[in-house]
Amino acid sequence: MSEPADKADQRKPELCLKEICFRAVRKHFASLSTEALLNLPKPLIEDLLPHLTVCQLDELQPELNQRGISTYSGWAGVLQDMCGPNHAVDVHTEEEARHEVMKLLFTLVFYDVTNAFVMRNSKNLNTPSFLWAAAKSIQHFKLITSSHKALQSLTAEQRPLLNVLEKHIRSVGVSQSIDLSKRKTQTALYVLHRLLDHGVAKKLVIHVQCPIALAWLLHGRGSQYVHHKLKHLVQSKMEGCISQAASASADGASCRPGLETTSSEDKDDHVPPCKRSKLDEATGKADFTVDPQVLCRTFTPRDGPSAGACPFGQISCLEIRQCGSDSLGVLNCALPTFFCLRSLTLHSFSTFLDSDMLGLASALQQLSESSHSSLTELNIGVLPHTKFTEILLDASPAVTSLHLEVQTVMWGPCLLPNYPRTLEPDISELSLEKLTVKVAELQTDVHFILSVLRRSPHLTSLHLAGMRLPTSSSVSQLLTTLSESNHRLKSLSLEDMKLSDCVPEILTLLRSCKLEELRCNDCRLLEKWSDKEEGLRRLVAALKTVPSLHTLSLAQNRLAKNVCVLAELFSGSSPSSVKRLDISSNFIQPAELLEFAKRLTTHRPRHRLTLDLRRNPGDRDPGTWDAALKRLRPFCVLLLKGWKSTDTMVDHISNM
CATH class of the missing domain: 3.30.750 (Transcription Regulator spoIIAA)
Incomplete structure (x- = not known):
């Protein structure tokens, strides 16, 4: 027996007329004229925004902005729905929120990743129009080589999408290894070629340890270095091509010069081309090119944008997130001629060896000695010693931004006493403007940091974390040095450090610098104060005397x-x-x-x-x-x- 209708209705959430209308607008948006929506009263439009789909928000945003209406609430609502109620939506502008939504959703939809939000909104997201809109909004493309089908679509039915990405993507991420010996890798290499060489992408982020692939990515895009293994593969291929061309000339076979790979053990080399493709499908063996120029002619129609010689892009920003000794060896060889490189980030899961860092310092010094060098940003982790702060700066004195993470290795030989004299620290003035040093060691020799600070009169931003000083030293020395030597300091962040006995020095620093940002996180500020409220009141009084301060973190x-x-x-x-x-x-x-x-x-x-x-x-x-x-x-x-x-x-x- 069914329950009375009135009781059933009581259990359903009641929808007001406005809510019903908003849902109707979302459902029948395509049938409504944009002009009709824009003519609604401003408060009503603002209430409508959280009910619209991503594509609808994107379509309306330009017109709404002209009316002085921000779509921030709509984008922030999408982010909250995607990330859950307990996630803080830490984006502050309309454009930041829009970009974050499009960045997250494009990767999920393009690579067909299972996601609850995408499934709930599949009708609005799994469409060419969404991918097109997102491609015009995002700046970073994540290349997932295992998703061959998705990448292959960019060379077939979604080729126009690749054209859009080419014009908007400024950063490319490689999240999986690239195996140059596999035929299907050609698709990924072609997409990289289009984005890095034909497109506007200048930043490359590599999340895997893949030395030969790194050599392929760097060659011709800023460095003149050719990895010896890659060169050997090219030479072997060229010799094979000459022999193959002679035996297969009757079939019209030809050899294309360039960076190409093959296996010397492949027994299918002399099979006629028309039959080889079928054998490749059956055996998984392939004989193909990895030369970007040849790849482009292979994938692009004759009347396509790459007819004729292809351009070579330049990588100005390089990040290697899993940088082992092998990858670092490739990079160290490439650095001396990497003149267009502006920013370099290297991170390893384990601590770098002293020899690795000395090799990097030597390569950086060779680069800095060239008048063509443009490197100004350096980000490295994890270093084995704090002493490398000065060694790296002396090797590359033009660097204006340095970010280092240090974790002392408790075993193994230390090579520092024997490093080349050309890398010995000096007392010359540094160009440094931003410095971050995060430390994880039992004791930190603060004198290396103090020396860097005294040599950096242009420093505007300093972030120090985790420093544990010996009993003979105090953080007060560091604060006093800042007050005396770094009057241009605008941003100071001290983290996981003991500052409870340094309040007088903090007050002096506040009076001598025009700080805009101050962060003292996990610093035990009030630990030694018997009257903690009075201690905090003194700090507040000093902070009020800094009119430039706009960000405070405690x-x-x-x-x-x-x-x-x-x-x-x-x-x-x-x-x-x-x-x-x-x-x-x-x-x-x-x-x-x-x-x-x-x-x-x-x-x-x-x-x-x-x-x-x-x-x-x-x-x-x-x-x-x-x-x-x-x-x-x-x-x-x-x-x-x-x-x-x-x-x-x-x-x-x-x-x-």
């Missing part, structure tokens, strides 16, 4: 009930100009956040404040926590992430 400092003092940042006749405040992971309880919200309501910030409250125990009293958030929302953008107080380890870490 995450993981166990502020807890003392968080209320931070509301004083915005009180008095000279309130702070801080626009972004991070107080995440401070074990702030609901009642304490409510008191903070009440005080902040009394002393409202001059600008809309982005407030990071993630990883605080709001679920201990949800009602009070929600009341606090309600008070903050009118003048704050809140970054929130769920907390589970049942997870005792989370509580323990926050109270350590």
Whole structure:
């Protein structure tokens, strides 16, 4: 027996007329004129945005922007739906949100990756129009070589999509190994050729250890170096082609010069071309070219864009995310002639050997000695010693941005005492403007960092993390050096360091520098203060004297009930100009956040404040926590992430 209709209806969520209309607009969008939607009142359009599909948002955005209406709420809603309610949507502009949505969805849809959001919206996303719209919006293309079918579509039915990508993609990522001995690799190589040589892509990100593929990617795109194994394969192929051309001339076979690979053990070399293709399919053996120029003529129609000689692209930004000794060896040989390289990032899962880094320093020095070098950004991890900070800078003194991660190796020989004299540190002035050093070692010799700081009068950004100093040294030395030598400093980030006995030096630094960003995360700021509230009040008073400061982070400092003092940042006749405040992971309880919200309501910030409250125990009293958030929302953008107080380890870490 069925239940009464009125009871069944009570269990369904009630839809208001506006909601029904919004759903109808989404469903019948193609039948409606854009002009009719644009003529709606502005508040109604803003309410409609979260109900539209990605393609609809993309289509309407230009016209809405002309009317002064931002589509940010629509894109942010899509991101929230994709990532879940506990994920903080940390994008602040319409374009940032749009790009993030398109970047995530393009990869999922193009490679047919199973995803709950894509499945729910399959009718709107699995269409050529979406891929076309996304391709015009994204700047990074992720090449997944195992998805041969998807890549192959770019040479057939989706060839126009490749033309669009060619015009918009600025960064290419290689996430899987490229096996130059397999025929199907040709498709991936052709796509790379189109994006790197015909297109505008100047950045290459490699996530795998693949030395010969790295040599193929670098050759002709900035470096004159040819890997010896790649050269051997080319020579072997050319010799085979000459012999094959003589025996197969009756069949019209010909040899195309260029970078080509084959196996000397392939017994099908002398099979006529018309039969060889069938044998290749059956045996998996292939005889094919990897020369970009020949590949382009093979895949592109005669009347296509690559008729005639192909251009050669230049890689100005290179990242190798799994850089072993073999890949580093290829790179070190290529670096001395890599004149167009502007930015270099090298990361290894294990610590680099001293010999690896000395080889890199030598290659960098050869590059820097050339008047054609343009390298200004260097990012390396993981280094075996902090001493390499100066060695690398002396090898490449024109570098303006240096990011290093250091992890001391507790075993094995140390080669540093014997490094070549040409790499000995000197005292000349450095061009350094941005420096990041993240350390994981039992003790850090701070003198190497101090020496770099004294030689870097142009430094504007400094990020130091994890430094453990011997008892004879103090972080106060570092802060004093900054006050004396680095007056242009605008961004200072200190992380996982003991600063509880350095408050006077911090106050001096604030008076001597015009900081715009200050981050003291996990620095035990109040640990030694008997009156923690008074200590924090002194820091707040000093921060208010820095009118240029717009970003402040005090995450993981166990502020807890003392968080209320931070509301004083915005009180008095000279309130702070801080626009972004991070107080995440401070074990702030609901009642304490409510008191903070009440005080902040009394002393409202001059600008809309982005407030990071993630990883605080709001679920201990949800009602009070929600009341606090309600008070903050009118003048704050809140970054929130769920907390589970049942997870005792989370509580323990926050109270350590």
